[in-house]
Amino acid sequence: MKKVIMGNHALSYGAMLARSQVIAAYPITPQTQVVELLSEMCADKTLDARFIKVESEHSAMAACIGASIAGARTFTATSSQGLALMHEMLHWASGGRLPVVMGDINRSMGPGWSIWTDQNDSLSQRDTGWMQYYCASNQEVVDTVIQAFKVSEQLAIPSMVVLDAFALSHTYEVVEIPDQGKVDAYLPPFKPQVRLTPDDPHAFGGLTSPEHYFELRYKLQKDMEKAPSLIEKTGREYEKLFGRYLGLVDDYLCEDAEIILVTSGTAGYTARGAVDDMRKSGIKAGNLRVKVFRPFPFEHIRRIVKNAKKVAVVDRNISYGHHGMFFQEVKSALYGYDNSLPVFGFIAGLGGRDIMPSSFREVVEIALAKDKPEEEIIWIGVKR
Amino acid sequence: MKKPRTMKLSLPEEELVGSGNLACQGCGATLAMRYVLKALGQRTVLCIPACCWSVIDGPFPYSCLGVPVFHCAFETAASTASGVKAGLEMVGDTETTVVAWGGDGGTFDIGIQALSGAAERDDDILYVCYDNEAYMNTGIQRSSATPYGAWTTTTPVKHFKNRPKKDIAAIMAAHRIPYIATGSVAYPEDVYKKAKKAKDTRGTRFLHIYAPCPTGWKSRPEDSIKLARMVVQNCVFPLYEIENGEKYTLNIKVKDKKPIDDYLKLQGRFRHLTPDQIQLMQEEVDRNWQRLLKKTETSG
Numbered sequence: 296m297k298k299v300i301m302g303n304h305a306l307s308y309g310a311m312l313a314r315s316q317v318i319a320a321y322p323i324t325p326q327t328q329v330v331e332l333l334s335e336m337c338a339d340k341t342l343d344a345r346f347i348k349v350e351s352e353h354s355a356m357a358a359c360i361g362a363s364i365a366g367a368r369t370f371t372a373t374s375s376q377g378l379a380l381m382h383e384m385l386h387w388a389s390g391g392r393l394p395v396v397m398g399d400i401n402r403s404m405g406p407g408w409s410i411w412t413d414q415n416d417s418l419s420q421r422d423t424g425w426m427q428y429y430c431a432s433n434q435e436v437v438d439t440v441i442q443a444f445k446v447s448e449q450l451a452i453p454s455m456v457v458l459d460a461f462a463l464s465h466t467y468e469v470v471e472i473p474d475q476g477k478v479d480a481y482l483p484p485f486k487p488q489v490r491l492t493p494d495d496p497h498a499f500g501g502l503t504s505p506e507h508y509f510e511l512r513y514k515l516q517k518d519m520e521k522a523p524s525l526i527e528k529t530g531r532e533y534e535k536l537f538g539r540y541l542g543l544v545d546d547y548l549c550e551d552a553e554i555i556l557v558t559s560g561t562a563g564y565t566a567r568g569a570v571d572d573m574r575k576s577g578i579k580a581g582n583l584r585v586k587v588f589r590p591f592p593f594e595h596i597r598r599i600v601k602n603a604k605k606v607a608v609v610d611r612n613i614s615y616g617h618h619g620m621f622f623q624e625v626k627s628a629l630y631g632y633d634n635s636l637p638v639f640g641f642i643a644g645l646g647g648r649d650i651m652p653s654s655f656r657e658v659v660e661i662a663l664a665k666d667k668p669e670e671e672i673i674w675i676g677v678k679r
Numbered sequence: 680m681k682k683p684r685t686m687k688l689s690l691p692e693e694e695l696v697g698s699g700n701l702a703c704q705g706c707g708a709t710l711a712m713r714y715v716l717k718a719l720g721q722r723t724v725l726c727i728p729a730c731c732w733s734v735i736d737g738p739f740p741y742s743c744l745g746v747p748v749f750h751c752a753f754e755t756a757a758s759t760a761s762g763v764k765a766g767l768e769m770v771g772d773t774e775t776t777v778v779a780w781g782g783d784g785g786t787f788d789i790g791i792q793a794l795s796g797a798a799e800r801d802d803d804i805l806y807v808c809y810d811n812e813a814y815m816n817t818g819i820q821r822s823s824a825t826p827y828g829a830w831t832t833t834t835p836v837k838h839f840k841n842r843p844k845k846d847i848a849a850i851m852a853a854h855r856i857p858y859i860a861t862g863s864v865a866y867p868e869d870v871y872k873k874a875k876k877a878k879d880t881r882g883t884r885f886l887h888i889y890a891p892c893p894t895g896w897k898s899r900p901e902d903s904i905k906l907a908r909m910v911v912q913n914c915v916f917p918l919y920e921i922e923n924g925e926k927y928t929l930n931i932k933v934k935d936k937k938p939i940d941d942y943l944k945l946q947g948r949f950r951h952l953t954p955d956q957i958q959l960m961q962e963e964v965d966r967n968w969q970r971l972l973k974k975t976e977t978s979g
Contacts, residue, residue, distance in 0.1 A: 316769040319762060345765040350796030354758035357751065357793065361726065361762025364749050367769040369762075387752050491747050491763060493722045493775055498742035500750035507739055 296472045302463035303328035305433040305470055306372055306398040309440025311342045312478045315370040317362035319347040319355045324410050325460045326400045329372040352377035356384035363393040366490035372398035375416045389424030391500055394447035402460040403646045411647020412460035414612035418620045424515055426454040426522055427588040429559045433468040442541050445482050445529050450518045462561040477536045522590045543592035545584040546599045552581025554659055555600050557608040557625055559585045562650045569655035580659055596628040605637050607662040611644040618672060637667040643675035689868050691717050700743035702735045705900025707890030709735060710864040711809040718874030721746060723776045726760045729753040730782030731816045754789040756781040757797035760804040776805060776878050783810040783824035787845050798854035801882040811892035819895040828960055829948045836951040843963060848887055855924035856883040863889040865907035869918055869930060889916045897947020906945055913937040914968040927974040939964055
């Protein structure tokens with residue numbers, strides 16, 4: 296069935312089709328429609344779930360953690376300040392090995408108050424032990440939520456499905472709503488190995504001495520390392536059922552490209568259009584949209600940029616005192632493999648300033664004009 | 680021939696708190712857990728935030744408790760418990776009692792937002808606060824449950840706590856939850872009875888249990904029960920219940936109300952107080968007691 300829905304509702308449909316059992320959420324612009332629709336679904340029994348209307352995002356994640364350890368499939372959604380408030384609990388979910396799935400609408404951090412998009416909210420959570428998927432279309436949002444539950448539950452690691460504020464959250468697109476029966480076949484009910492129950496009493500998360508803690512974190516990393524191949528495997532399984540592959544990256548015209556743009560989120564689709572235009576005017580550009588940021592697809596990046604002469608990473612985020620965060624990761628992927636490939640770091644679109652096709656043309660022109668980057672950060676569209 | 684004498688037990692023999700736990704000598708918090716679990720039984724799960732009990736239970740991979748425990752973040756006892764309850768229901772377990780078990784810091788201070796949220800929603804959880812009147816696990820720092828006059832490491836003698844203890848029962852009563860009760864570890868049958876009643880009540884229930892801490896109060900471990908009895912007899916910590924936020928019932932009707940002096944003398948944390956300051960404390964206790972009496976007389 297095809298429906299014209301907004302990005303936020305795509306998250307709701309994903310959570311519904313995955314048969315989420317407990318949802319705990321708190322409202323924040325621009326996330327509200329996600330939980331409004333889920334509230335209605337719970338109320339009219341389209342979705343058999345308990346919705347806990349908590350008094351903060353911190354409690355939202357705590358309640359999801361409680362429900363998950365009890366053995367229920369859990370979902371929440373938030374944005375920006377709300378995600379920042381959850382920070383402590385993000386560690387608790389991953390450290391507790393609980394496969395909570397959360398939608399995050401990328402919104403800039405205040406002050407000044409901004410409801411518009413950039414990635415600093417979710418990327419500030421990059422070291423919390425959550426998998427992160429950055430989506431570029433509403434179809435991808437629905438599909439990724441379902442896949443994220445499957446991957447999370449197999450690895451006992453939580454997932455964040457990320458979409459841009461307004462550019463995707465409030466944009467209506469045609470979405471093929473997956474068939475419930477097929478989704479059930481793809482994603483069986485959540486059956487954790489251990490859970491909180493008087494039938495088999497255990498203590499979870501107690502005081503852990505240096506004798507044991509290190510190994511728990513080692514295991515978390517080892518399981519995170521299994522994620523890239525599992526995402527591809529489950530992505531192919533998804534493709535068999537629904538005809539859409541869900542991978543780690545989306546590379547477009549990269550094979551013969553002289554310059555490859557590295558992008559993420561909706562800017563990745565804008566870049567695709569810009570690449571088409573540039574190709575028409577004789578510039579051999581390609582676009583590598585990174586979909587999964589954690590775990591970072593090192594091998595894919597290395598393989599795809601192998602034949603390019605230049606790489607231009609466009610970040611809608613910044614690590615103050617350092618670089619854009621995708622730029623950091625791309626360089627670290629190449630280090631020791633191809634140290635001669637010039638990688639240019641651009642920052643654009645902070646606080647929801649539009650990233651236009653012309654922005655990517657500017658990026659490519661700058662990168663093509665120089666042998667190697669002369670500045671640590673090249674700013675696009677900033678008023679100085 | 681003499682008739683063989685048998686002892687009539689006032690509490691079940693079943694123990695869900697094991698030996699080998701890490702409590703200090705004379706720990707009231709451990710007794711509180713022991714009596715409450717006797718009432719709740721094995722079909723119970725505990726959510727324990729950062730507090731003495733996150734240590735008493737024993738380090739990974741041990742636990743001294745016969746019921747499952749989820750160690751949760753400091754401010755999340757109530758919200759975690761709400762999630763656990765919803766989760767258990769969704770996997771078909773509607774019977775298990777879900778308990779949030781926090782100290783006074785985790786309840787009166789950092790956890791009060793989550794507690795208020797759960798209470799306003801009337802989530803079906805039992806919240807138990809064992810109150811040792813300061814952050815004891817971190818080394819005796821003042822909380823909003825620390826009484827006026829007390830020394831702690833952050834309220835040194837020269838600058839002792841000059842504000843009264845927060846009235847948590849009144850705050851919870853303002854949420855109109857079905858059941859609130861105070862308890863003291865010197866009255867195990869009373870604690871047992873109230874935990875039983877809480878178990879059989881639906882919605883958010885709140886137990887506030889006075890739990891002496893010899894380490895933090897600079898009292899003798901062997902005086903813990905004595906202090907827990909004196910605090911009821913001098914009406915510093917009266918034993919009462921509140922139903923639906925309105926109906927107050929006094930459980931121990933103190934006839935011969937004792938002055939607080941002897942109670943204070945047994946605790947090093949009050950040693951610095953002058954007679955004038957003690958008089959101020961006595962007046963505060965009297966005022967609170969009269970206020971409570973009025974509520975019990977006019978309600979129900």
